[in-house]
Amino acid sequence: MSTPLEIKNLGLRLPITEQARQIAQRFSEIQSTPEKAKQVQLNTLAVWVVNDYCQMMDIPTELDHSDSWNPVVQVMANVADLVLPEIGRLECRPVRSEAQTCFVPPEVWDCRVGYVVVEIDDALQSAQLIGFTPAVTTEELPIAKLLPLEDLLDHLYTLRQASLLPALDGLAAGAVEAAVNLSQWLNDTFETSWQAVESVLNPDRMAPAVSFRRVGIDEGTTPELTPSRIRRAKLIDLAVQLGLRQVVLLVNLQPEASEQTYIGLQVHPAAGQPYLPSGLELAILEPSDAVFMQAQSRQADNYIQLRFSGKPGERFRIRITLEDARYLEEFVI
Incomplete structure (x- = not known):
């Protein structure tokens, strides 16, 4: 079995832009508690980075239509989804450095086409797409069990082709x-x-x-x-x-x-x-x-x-x- 370190070494590191940090800060400022503010901030950054990755891979996205970009939903739920037209909602779960597991709330277990884990550095300057899984059944997802990003692309391609079938x-x-x-x-x-x-x-x-x-x-x-x-x-x-x-x-x-x-x-x-x-x-x-x-x-x-x-x-x-x-x-x- 792969170790978390080996999994992370196979991931892709991307910069977090100033625009992303500003949007995440704006979303976090309207939350009622410091804990909720940090949750929304990290969720926002994770979604932004995955959106950047999808754009690099020519995968269409609808960021503004995602629940994670809706201030009302942010207050009510722990969501980090990214809408992929004709495919579905991809969940983008943030983790901090050295994490061994990723928390996935039960409210998003059944409504997603996949789950991408994003490690965000402490300075909020960069993030690493560690890997993905097509489904979850537990709140604590072991990092060591994630699949590589190449499998995510294959997974999304298969779902896209299935949606186009007569x-x-x-x-x-x-x-x-x-x-x-x-x-x-x-x-x-x-x-x-x-x-x-x-x-x-x-x-x-x-x-x-x-x-x-x-x-x-x-x-x-x-x-x-x-x-x-x-x-x-x-x-x-x-x-x-x-x-x-x-x-x-x-x-x-x-x-x-x-x-x-x-x-x-x-x-x-x-x-x-x-x-x-x-x-x-x-x-x-x-x-x-x-x-x-x-x-x-x-x-x-x-x-x-x-x-x-x-x-x-x-x-x-x-x-x-x-x-x-x-x-x-x-x-x-």
């Missing part, structure tokens, strides 16, 4: 049908492929109590989706290497007085399977095909879920991937 690439037929109109569901009008939950999902799986992962827009304030509102399910075949693997996609709708509609998307194992296959990913794509939210199953997860809200007329797509199989379906609210 909808028929290894998908079920539902991926190229007309968009599912969720507003019609509120009038009890459903597409024939979407059935009552009870006819697709076993009753004992309709309200799992343990072993689940959830990502939401604001878990502290979002109201719980009531099972009695609108719920429909669909059986999906994923053509994996060793044959078909079936899962169930479940959609919950809950209209709100503000004309917002809260939407819950769940993926469950099909009948006869106690758990989802490890590594199955559920993602929500914006109209540009950029990843808005995503969650990935781990060992012994009996379902995964994403929750968000939208307004009438807004469109989004869901993507379910497992190994080389990919399923897409478009929705309009």
Whole structure:
């Protein structure tokens, strides 16, 4: 196994510009505590340096659209994301010199396409991109387990190519049908492929109590989706290497007085399977095909879920991937 020193020697050192330090200082000055101010300052510098690296590698970025560049989100969360159009959000986690591990808050475990660790020197004059990992499952990420930056480029290239594949690439037929109109569901009008939950999902799986992962827009304030509102399910075949693997996609709708509609998307194992296959990913794509939210199953997860809200007329797509199989379906609210 590589040592942290060996990993760092393979990294790339870049200067931190005066402009970056000024922006980081400005963001930090609006924080409520010295600890939060230092956190935001280091997060900002890490994102800036990774953005510089991406520009050097001709990887498009949208720095201004990143949560880490939003003062409101900075106050509420520990985020250091960088938006990569048509790929997703890359997390840029800062560490100080001689660190053996990198702290990754649980709030960013499920919404990122990868994690880059950036060592920032004490004088804030330079930073070293130490390495990356495509996923995390623990708050303390060992530096010694990071992959080299070359693997990051390969990883991002693969994700970019996958986003450009035509909808028929290894998908079920539902991926190229007309968009599912969720507003019609509120009038009890459903597409024939979407059935009552009870006819697709076993009753004992309709309200799992343990072993689940959830990502939401604001878990502290979002109201719980009531099972009695609108719920429909669909059986999906994923053509994996060793044959078909079936899962169930479940959609919950809950209209709100503000004309917002809260939407819950769940993926469950099909009948006869106690758990989802490890590594199955559920993602929500914006109209540009950029990843808005995503969650990935781990060992012994009996379902995964994403929750968000939208307004009438807004469109989004869901993507379910497992190994080389990919399923897409478009929705309009």
